[in-house]
Amino acid sequence: MKKYGFAADEMVKIIDAHYASLLLYARQWDATAAEDLVQEALLKLLRVSHKKGCPENAAAWLFQVVRNAAVSHFRKTSRREKHERNLAAARITWLEPGQDVALESAELAEMLDQLPLDLRELVIARIWGGLSFDEMVTLTGLSRTSVFRKYNEALEFLKKRLRG
16 A cells, blocks of 8 residues: 555546456446446545555456455345245245136235235235335335345235135
8 A cells, every 4th residue: 555545637547547447347247237336446445545545556456346346246146036036936826827716806906905005015016016125125115134024924914815
């Protein structure tokens, strides 16, 4: 580490010299998150340089930060996708076509009306809106665990109503 903080022109030079290659590097793991990962790394460089001084080799430091963030993001996304695939595989089949028990729209609407509003919101958002659990977290402001728990609670409630 050397002096504290980058001058604006130094930071512009670093961005001009490395942004495209950092972006390409980050896209290996997740093309949709690559820009965010690189921008976060650049912000981290500014914060670190003001607190601890500038890294001797800013390019190598940035690549390391992008790599760490990208790998972490990739792992998190992979876990989430695996969790959602498992949930989809275990999903109850009460709304799938071809079943012997067909629900009328009015019956379904009545069953949904019996759910508390917070549970009904999640069922509608997930099944009819096609929202992912992360999107439902953003929508409701609840934690991922709470969204998952409440969604499963709603499905269990509806399953019991179906069985009579």
